[in-house]
Amino acid sequence: MDLKFSNAEPFAEERDAIDRRLGGPGEDGWDGGERDERDHRSAQTSLPAWSRRHLVLEALHAVNDRVGWISPGALNYIGKRLSVAPADVYSVATFYALFSTNLRPKRIVHVCTDIACVARGSKEVCEGLEKRLGPAGAMNGWKHSPCLGVCERAPAALAVEAGDPPHEHLIGPATVDEVLLALNNGPAALAAEAPPVMAVPQAGQEGLVLLKRVGQVDPESIDDYLATDGYAGLRRAFEMGPAQIISEVKDSRLMGRGGAAFPAGIKWESTAKQPATPRYLVCNADESEPGTFKDRALLEGDPFALIESMTIAGYAIGAERGYIYLRGEYPRSYRLLRNAIEKARERGFLGANILGTGWSFELEIRRGAGAYICGEETAIFNSIEGYRGEPRSKPPFPFEQGLFGKPTVVNNVETLYNVPLIMQIGGAQYAKIGTEGSTGPKLFCVSGNLVRPGVYEVPFGATLGEVLKLAGGVPQGRTLQAVLLGGAAGGFVRADELDIPLTFEGARANDTTLGSGVVLAFDDTVDLSGILLRIARFFRDESCGQCVPCRVGTVRQEEALLRIVHNHGDAGAKGRDVGLLRDVGLAMKDASICGLGQAAWNAVESAIDRLGVLKESR
């Protein structure tokens, strides 16, 4: 392919960062347009390089991590090395919020302004920063961020410093002084991050299944993992063989925990039955739904369990390669998972001929770069393949044509963590945990105005009130105003609806959703219309822009809400705007390509209809 590039050349450190990730020029595929002796009079195919398109995102990360932004020269060099047109590389680079194609400082602090953090003081942090640094913006060193997945320690912030190596540090609860320290002296100057166990108030309690190792073992030690039943599930799985594994998972009636509640066994079976190979397994660790942080708690507290679970799943569906698509804002998970993969490989639990069975399985981590939409199960494929993270239209479904066009299973982190248990106790026994329609243990991300926010594990069947009680309820002297279930894509329920059983069927019967397991409580100090505005802003910012109902609808939804909030008195105008919201909402729900647009109006709708929020005149 003959691609045209401008004359812009990469700086030495950009070139070095890219070469380190891709291998030096000539090591693999085409070197990228430079002609030398070897090319004289010989035509070289660009195919080997072409097939490396999937490294575009990785190469962009390499540059962004090293210098903090992506210059025209760096962009050209990535394009040349991977045989991708510069307009294509640019289109990918400008899709992700963590990348910048504009010059910016090496140190940036992303301050979470999302709903769980707003409920716990992020506004005050932002006001303080505005006074000291000026308005939010990359050139002032700090930016507003959507939910960082650290809701238990709200208000949260992520400090990033580009370099070799880069430094990333999640701060929570964040203060103005800490943000300033991170900017002035670098994230390395900050006190150590709170240990993973801080996210799990139940840690160490009897009877925990998914969270049993969190805080109890060293997440870097495979020996700790092995000493606590680690890899017993895989050994059992190898005894059973793929067909029986799938039948046990079906018997367990394990439902996906990523939000769509699809039966995992059926997904595995239909993928395993596809004649096309290779097949792929993708673990969805993009966790970006506002209010969701359970996957992070698992990955930071017990990373080896993900490796084991994915090895079992890969074996069951006949996938020899798995990808962990990890949210870009989870630096500690990234470090721990890399360590876990390395250790597992050293001990023969990963790689060729696992435990002498002849079965081989490879795992690779791919980091997202700040795009909620990439958690959608087909957008994740495009993102891994090096394209913009735009959802694909279905059909074809992932089990038919998924990653690289091949049959693929996508499962959420928490879904996969149930697998070793199912192997050990069997599907039928597992199905006895929980309720008829919702089997197994379940994690809830409990946050907002509560005494002990955190990730809580309960067998399915607990009511909303019981879960709130585990977290200590709202602080003394405050009253509960409303609860958001399922995150920004979920819905509000009233403070008098605490009897709702937090099961799939219970939520459905009560016309709400569990989504990704978010239980976000708001007490009477919170301005709910502000929360609605933040949700509307979130969807407008995170829409991929592919389809009209969502691309423009999320804009009109935010504008209408802004008008309602600013137009205090005018009842007629408010009525028109509520009508407009309904019209736009229905079209988004009915005509959008993917779940983002389809759910973008859920929370606002429930706030209007269930809480009566926009009706009362303020």
Place this chain on the structure above:
Amino acid sequence: MNAPYMAPADTPVRQVTITIDGEEVSVPEGSTILTACNEAGKDTPTLCYGDTLTPKNACRVCMVELKGSRVLVPSCSRKVQPGMEVMTDTERVRHSRRLVLELLGSSVDLSTTPRIPEWMERYNADPDRYGERAGESLRRDVHDPGEHHAGNGSIAATMAQPDKIDNDLYVREYDKCILCYKCVDACGPQWQNSFAIQIAGRGFDAQISTEFAVELPDSACVFCGNCVEVCPTGALSFKTEYDMRAAGTWDESQQTTTTTVCTYCGVGCNLELHVQDNKIVKVTSPHDHSVSHGNLCIKGRFGYAHVQSREKDGSS
């Protein structure tokens, strides 16, 4: 790769029967619901659909109701399956079509998009109800994905921005762009393989762009005009048309179209010469032609000046 699949004459193509608004329609296996709708005489609005391109189903104006489906489905891309029950004029369908037209109409200049007034009326669309429209933005080529400036809701965000006039052959008026992806697909692997343009940015801030929004002559563009050929809104137009529109002299009713074969090389692309006042004002190419499928190169598309040279000595 893009030619419609033609079964060898002797293999019978299986017919699939579905119902549309209660009436049975049979179409060849592999057809889309849109083909079936056309067969059944249902006039279906489309914008992002292109007869020479793989459906992108991005605009969502062609949505229909499919029995058993939770959401509406895009007729332009969903393939027929035996027994499908499709409804094209229910309240839900009309609502979504109306809203898509309103959302586009409130954010994009649709003045040169064919059939818009007719559809707006048919679906009762009122794009003005979203409020006063924002004026030209000079920042649409600066991308900060995940961020935007929210005002107080009194001004409706739009695509308004200055026209991009950076060469003598065609103009880009992205305030008329509905982001249908057709130009990107035509420039990319589906036809031209030049990869000069792509979507940059995300969400409402997305924009068709070259790398770092450099001007076309500095990009990989080879000025084939194949993107202009497929643009459904007039966001891309030939400079001749753009200038004549500006001068108020563009008048399609005064134009004739002559189909001929390009004389530059031996490939055999067909040209359609659009002539007004005895002057070629633009060159298109028939989409159903088996050689060019609507595509040309810079010579066939723009190299017509010699034809109308008035200089007697031929030096033009």
